[in-house]
Amino acid sequence: SALLEVQGLEAVVSEASKTILRGLDLTVRAGEVHAIMGPNGSGKSTLSKILARHPAYEVVGGSALLEGEDLIAMEPVEAARAGVFLAFQYPVELPGVGNSDFLRIMVNEKRKAEGLPELDPLEFLGMATRKCEVVQMDTAFLSRNVNEGFSGGEKKRNEILQMAMLEPKLAILDETDSGLDIDALRTISDGVNSLRREDNAFIVITHYQRLLDYVKPDFVHVMDNGRIVKTGGPDLALELEETGYVTAST
Ligand code: ADP
Ligand code: MG
Ligand code: MG
Numbered sequence: 001s002a003l004l005e006v007q008g009l010e011a012v013v014s015e016a017s018k019t020i021l022r023g024l025d026l027t028v029r030a031g032e033v034h035a036i037m038g039p040n041g042s043g044k045s046t047l048s049k050i051l052a053r054h055p056a057y058e059v060v061g062g063s064a065l066l067e068g069e070d071l072i073a074m075e076p077v078e079a080a081r082a083g084v085f086l087a088f089q090y091p092v093e094l095p096g097v098g099n100s101d102f103l104r105i106m107v108n109e110k111r112k113a114e115g116l117p118e119l120d121p122l123e124f125l126g127m128a129t130r131k132c133e134v135v136q137m138d139t140a141f142l143s144r145n146v147n148e149g150f151s152g153g154e155k156k157r158n159e160i161l162q163m164a165m166l167e168p169k170l171a172i173l174d175e176t177d178s179g180l181d182i183d184a185l186r187t188i189s190d191g192v193n194s195l196r197r198e199d200n201a202f203i204v205i206t207h208y209q210r211l212l213d214y215v216k217p218d219f220v221h222v223m224d225n226g227r228i229v230k231t232g233g234p235d236l237a238l239e240l241e242e243t244g245y246v247t248a249s250t
Contacts (some may be wrong), residue, residue: 001068003201004028004051004170010061010226011050020046022226023062028170033192033202035212035237038223039245044205047223048172051203052086053079066170081113083169083200087159087176094146099158102146103128103165110166131164135191153184160191171195172203177211189214209241 004026011021020043028034036044050057051064053076064071066082074082094102107127108118119127125142132139137157147155156176163171173192177185192202192215204215212220212234220236221228222245230236 001065002027003030003032003067004071005065005068006062007064008062009047009050009059009064011046011057011059013046014056014058019060020057020226021050024223024227026221026228028201028203030169030201031196031198032218033196033204033215035215035217035220036203036205036223036228037207037220037237037240037245042223043226044223045174046226048086048174048203048205051079051170051172052076052084080166081110085163085166085168085171087156087163087171087173092146093148093150095148097146099144099146100124100128100142103142103162106162107165128165131161134194135160135164136187136194137161137191152179153181153187156180156184156188157191160188160195164191164195167195167200169200170203171200172205174205175207176204177206177208185211186214209237212237 006024006026009021009024010019012019024047036047038044046057050059051071053071053074055076059072066084069082071079071082071084104119104121104124107124111118128142129139132141141158141161147158150158159176176188180188189211196202204211204217206212217234217237220232220234222230222236222240224245
């Protein structure tokens with residue numbers, strides 16, 4: 001079965017009872033990278049938050065299965081334990097919380113859920129150091145507070161580090177590339193590429209074709225008005241850059 005199977009997903013913002021997703025279909029198999037593009041307000045962030053089980057959105061139709069399990073029935077923490085990771089568009093700062101402590105808690109939470117013993121601080125440090133190497137990050141990141149005083153680029157790098165530590169099955173990056181200079185973009189892309197495996201998958205939401213020069217997607221989707229209206233290969237992103245979204249959805 002697919003890693004993620006979304007069928008006819010319909011969702012509203014609970015607070016405003018406003019319909020946002022209107023019958024969205026998406027199939028993601030292990031080993032694949034999917035890019036989602038589309039105009040502002042088309043529901044891209046809503047889709048990613050729903051998959052991470054954000055409580056503000058209510059699913060009123062359709063289904064989403066993660067390895068055959070009902071993802072919509074899961075609480076956010078259950079979805080995270082099941083292997084869904086969402087890198088936020090605007091990462092939160094946690095002043096006073098050490099990055100290393102934060103990562104260790106996250107990793108040990110996951111290990112506990114998998115029936116594995118917790119890592120002691122020394123084992124954790126070994127793992128964290130290796131992961132920093134994999135994603136080419138300075139280990140100095142570990143001893144700082146979570147995102148406190150981080151530049152935009154550093155916050156994004158830190159998200160990649162979190163992702164590397166948690167080894168999610170399904171990683172969703174929601175405009176992780178926004179506002180990045182070319183060096184930071186390369187770091188993010190190299191990080192993602194180094195984490196690609198046959199048993200995981202990525203959904204990369206982006207406005208820019210340039211990210212897709214570095215992270216080669218297997219599929220490119222265009223979202224409009226709460227649905228995926230067009231699907232193609234990497235060439236679709238190039239086409240969109242030339243023609244814009246209007247032509248793409250007609
Ligand atoms: P995108 O990420 O494609 O720009 P979003 O998923 O952020 O789109 O938003 C889709 C639509 O849903 C927009 O019209 C947005 O204003 C609306 N929306 C999203 N979240 C909320 C919310 N919490 N309350 C009210 N409207 C929302
Ligand atoms: Mg937006
Ligand atoms: Mg968005």
